[in-house]
Amino acid sequence: MDTTIAIRPVRLKPRLPALLEGWGPALVFLAPALVMLCLFKLWLIAEAVYTSTGTFDPGGQRIGNAGLDNFGFALSDSRFQWGLWLSLFAAVAKVPVQLALGLAAALMLRANTGGNAVVRAMVISPMFFGLPVTTFIFAYMFDANVGAVNAILSGIGLPRVAWLSTEAPAQMLVLGLSIWRDVGVTMLVFLAGLSAIPPQIANAAKLDGAGPFALFFTITLPLLARSFQFAVVLATLASFQILVPVLMLTKGGPTGATDLASFQIYETAFSYFDLGTASAMSLALLFGLIVIIALELRWLAVKWTYE
Amino acid sequence: MKRPLRFMLRLVLAALFVAPILLALAASFRDNSDMYRYAGSLSLWTFLPAEPGIDAYRRAFTLPLLQTQLFNTVLLGFVMATGTTVSSLLAGYALSRFRFRGRQALFLLMLFTLFIPVDVILPPLFFVVRDLGLIDSFWGLALPFIFSPIGVYLIRQAIEEVPRELDHAASLDGAGLWEVLRTAILPNIRGALIACWLMHFVFVWEWYLWPLTAMRSDDGQLAQVAIASLIDPLRSTDYALVFAAAILTILPAFVVFAILQRFLTSSQATTGGK
Amino acid sequence: MTRSAIPFEPSRRDVLKGLSAGLAATALGGLSPAFAQADPYAGLKGEELELLIWDGGAFVDNMMARVQERWSAVGGGALKFRKVPFGDLDRAVRSANQGGIGPDVFLANAPNVITYKKLGLIEPVTDMFTKEDLEDFFPTVRLGSEIDGEFYGPSTNENGQALYYDRQLTERYGLKLPETLADAWTWDEWLRVFTEIQAAERKRRGNEQFFALYPNMGNTGLFFSGSYPRSAGEKGSDAWKMVSDDGLKSSGCLNSPEAIKGLQLIQDIHHRHGIAPVSTQKDMFYNDQVAFFCGVPLYLAPIRKARPDIDLATAPVPYIRTPIIHTGSFAWLVNRQTAKIGDAKLFLKFMGSPQGNDVVARGWTSPPIRKSMVADRPEFQTKPMALFIDSITEWSVPRPKVPGFSELDTMWSRLEADIVSGGDVKPLADDATRRIDAQLRRYG
Incomplete structure (x- = not known):
């Protein structure tokens, strides 16, 4: 395979002039994307900001202005603070595990053989089953009484686990489901990154007598920096989207163990119809997410190119 | 590493990812009593049906709306995938090949919206779609997601790969902007286009909360959401039926995936990820 | 539309034809007083009504098909259903009128009646029921749906434990x-x-x-x-x-x-x-x-x-x-904003009547909402199910x-x-x- 997008050599040769200068005709091409961008991203944020300043009755009707009170209320609520910590914890727990597994799978399956292609397809297949359906399946597998997992545990002499009503197992289950589903994406990112490493570099290192571990840590890993950056951002984003399993499996419990901020937002909006507070919570979480991603991008900044 | 060890490792890896689906498939062939009888202790029958039967699939096919809802999911997949790919292609082309004030800023703004996950922003999204009068409609489900930052990023980067000499040659031959796109660019970014299409096609199978909130009529609902109703909170859940319906639901995505997966796992265009 | 007793005759026969022998007696019991007096469903326009219900699978579908049969027999229009997952019923009712006017009738968890009344979502149907009707209801059916002297809708069935x-x-x-x-x-x-x-x-x-x-x-x-x-x-x-x-x-x-x-x-x-x-x-x-x-x-x-x-x-x-x-169980309620308020209210009257309630209560193998109807349900007069009726009358809140x-x-x-x-x-x-x-x- 030829070069990839993540690792792009910077072109130093002089550029040919653009096909077109100015906004006019560009607008024709940009229009579909621009309209949707304005409607469903920019207006969306504006709507969130506006809603967050309102007081709403339990039927979802705006009945007054709250100024910044909703933010004050949400951020001073111990449950929401816990939810934010938990969301951060989910990111911190999910990202490294998923990256390690994805990288291991990519290294193992990088050679283009028929067998590898089949295994690769299997690793990414959970993406294609959709989260709702896979969550049903997990609910059944991990059921305390009829689930196959507990049958296996008791079969090999281990105690049964009440997966959904014990704190640590519930967290492991929700996170595990998310990682299991997303490892394929990370693997794809690393596969693309690996295929972009010029073989000469590895060959040269081998000639210098580098062993497989030295080769990996001194050559492969540094050259995967851009893929790392991209995979980290994607995994972080995905860690903020672990709502469906929580909603369908644990409802935030037991005793708040999976009470992620995103679940609280959903409950506040659609069980209590406290839309002002829910929007304030949305914006706070969004801000947190952007700060985390900005920090990650800073730490993982890549400053080299191949040329 | 020794060959058998390598083989075993791959086998374990593959099994880890497909086991849940296989388990669901097996469960769709057994009824509740069969399932419960062997749940207490470990045996082959914990996983496989002792008295297999396809009756659950018969029941799934008689569900009055499942076929309509499945059609909705597939149709939405096609519309979303095609819409996103086309809008991303046009935007990517303009962002890569045209020069206008604020081009970089616009591209960054578009990328920035990647950081607005739908789970976090569901309530205001409901308001926006409601104010547009699109609640309970197919387009209300589809439109908010037809713009995809990942799609634009992916395709713009692919177009950047295409040597500019190609489109200048075409341009010098008198080709218009559309002609350049068709003859010089398109043939060279096929891999990226298919990856973008496939990614957004299967993305629809991820949906749960958005259709749950924005679509409240059952004949317009998506299959994966409707399956939730099969879990009966008052009486008993017919697990075989739930899994038969689930298997039927993921079948279209799986078929498309099987046909197009080689573009995902081996094409140059995969860095876009999800 | 006003209807005299004569065009009503054939539809009554249709009902009887469609019913099993066991049900026929109840249906007749329910219909004949109505038939003897003035038409209880006078003013029915036969409009299509949309009902918000929770999705209970084929079981609820079959039951509602039988409700439709009997509802058509008294001159009611087609019933259309909007089904939501059980756990989403409350959200669906509360947001029913956002983005256009929602379904005409809601099937809601009965204790929520007071919430929906507070939020101005539902219309009282007191005038659809006589004093005798209200007194015939089991006390909890009435208590659950009565707020400030207004009655908001009959339940689907009574529930013991x-x-x-x-x-x-x-x-x-x-x-x-x-x-x-x-x-x-x-x-x-x-x-x-x-x-x-x-x-x-x-x-x-x-x-x-x-x-x-x-x-x-x-x-x-x-x-x-x-x-x-x-x-x-x-x-x-x-x-x-x-x-x-x-x-x-x-x-x-x-x-x-x-x-x-x-x-x-x-x-x-x-x-x-x-x-x-x-x-x-x-x-x-x-x-x-x-x-x-x-x-x-x-x-x-x-x-x-x-x-x-x-x-x-x-x-x-x-x-x-x-x-x-x-x-208490689920209650039928009328969307206050519906344009078909007349037919919707009459539908609630029908669902509170013996012939309407009988289908649902039997469908759910549950006691009916009227005391007078228990006589037609022998299974609730003997062991083991009689205990449920006792628990309703003596222990229930x-x-x-x-x-x-x-x-x-x-x-x-x-x-x-x-x-x-x-x-x-x-x-x-x-x-x-x-x-x-x-x-x-x-x-x-």
Whole structure:
């Protein structure tokens, strides 16, 4: 395979002039994307900001202005603070595990053989089953009484686990489901990154007598920096989207163990119809997410190119 | 590493990812009593049906709306995938090949919206779609997601790969902007286009909360959401039926995936990820 | 449209033709007084009505098809259904009129009636029912839907509670269990039996996953589990009330020392005594994994289907200090904004009439909403199902009448799950009451 997008050599040769200068005709091409961008991203944020300043009755009707009170209320609520910590914890727990597994799978399956292609397809297949359906399946597998997992545990002499009503197992289950589903994406990112490493570099290192571990840590890993950056951002984003399993499996419990901020937002909006507070919570979480991603991008900044 | 060890490792890896689906498939062939009888202790029958039967699939096919809802999911997949790919292609082309004030800023703004996950922003999204009068409609489900930052990023980067000499040659031959796109660019970014299409096609199978909130009529609902109703909170859940319906639901995505997966796992265009 | 008695005649025959012999007598009983007097459905335009219901699968579909048959027979129009997952019913009702006018009729969890009235979502239908009608309803049917002297809609059925069990199992150990409310046992008495039977059956079956009791928690809100703290108090006490009289405060009631005892029991049956599974699988009794199943009459049909061979018996629900069970089910309500208000209100009248209610109550193997209709349901006059009627008349209370019941129920479910998972009961209850009160304050 030829070069990839993540690792792009910077072109130093002089550029040919653009096909077109100015906004006019560009607008024709940009229009579909621009309209949707304005409607469903920019207006969306504006709507969130506006809603967050309102007081709403339990039927979802705006009945007054709250100024910044909703933010004050949400951020001073111990449950929401816990939810934010938990969301951060989910990111911190999910990202490294998923990256390690994805990288291991990519290294193992990088050679283009028929067998590898089949295994690769299997690793990414959970993406294609959709989260709702896979969550049903997990609910059944991990059921305390009829689930196959507990049958296996008791079969090999281990105690049964009440997966959904014990704190640590519930967290492991929700996170595990998310990682299991997303490892394929990370693997794809690393596969693309690996295929972009010029073989000469590895060959040269081998000639210098580098062993497989030295080769990996001194050559492969540094050259995967851009893929790392991209995979980290994607995994972080995905860690903020672990709502469906929580909603369908644990409802935030037991005793708040999976009470992620995103679940609280959903409950506040659609069980209590406290839309002002829910929007304030949305914006706070969004801000947190952007700060985390900005920090990650800073730490993982890549400053080299191949040329 | 020794060959058998390598083989075993791959086998374990593959099994880890497909086991849940296989388990669901097996469960769709057994009824509740069969399932419960062997749940207490470990045996082959914990996983496989002792008295297999396809009756659950018969029941799934008689569900009055499942076929309509499945059609909705597939149709939405096609519309979303095609819409996103086309809008991303046009935007990517303009962002890569045209020069206008604020081009970089616009591209960054578009990328920035990647950081607005739908789970976090569901309530205001409901308001926006409601104010547009699109609640309970197919387009209300589809439109908010037809713009995809990942799609634009992916395709713009692919177009950047295409040597500019190609489109200048075409341009010098008198080709218009559309002609350049068709003859010089398109043939060279096929891999990226298919990856973008496939990614957004299967993305629809991820949906749960958005259709749950924005679509409240059952004949317009998506299959994966409707399956939730099969879990009966008052009486008993017919697990075989739930899994038969689930298997039927993921079948279209799986078929498309099987046909197009080689573009995902081996094409140059995969860095876009999800 | 006004209709005389004559064009009504053929449609009545159509109804009779479509009914089984057993049902015919009831239908006739329901129809003939109406037929003799003025047409009760005068003014019906035969418009198509859209109903918001929860998706109960083929079972509810079949039942609603029979409702349609009878509704058409009295001149009603087509019924269209908008189905949502059970857990989403409240959200669907509250947001029904956002983005256009929603369905004409809602099928809603009955305790939410007061919330929807507060939010101006529903229209009273008092004028659809005579004084005799209202008096014929079981008290909880009426109490649940009556607010400030207005009646908002009839329920689908009445609901008792009892413990289902297989007599062959208890006879194996020579156990003599209470069969009437007069002999009912407290939890202390039951716990001895539960512990004994569970240990003996686990040994006999060689299965450590057999349990004594499926207490039915986890997805029914406070319908079943809410009676634990309420039962711990004297009738009329704070614990028994669960919330203050104005329905706006749960602290001092739900976390009173007595209520805490009841909440602690929820935890103890799962952990200290270990006689109830933590799994929320409804199917455990159907699959012979538990000895006792705390349930409602609705479960009769699935039990008979799953275990046709057992000698089905019932026992009164255990209590701590005061015997108590929750009744009430779902209520039919009219969307206040519907353009078809006339037909929608008449549909509620129909669903509250013997011929309308009979279909649904029978469909759910549940008692009807009218006392006078019990005579046509012999299964509720003998063992084992008669106990349900007794529990309705002697022990039943509606769930707490609180504006924002749904909020209370959601937070109750969370509290219940936390207690079952083994959390420290008192602080959990304190926190839950604080949060419930914050939500209820929005209705004050």
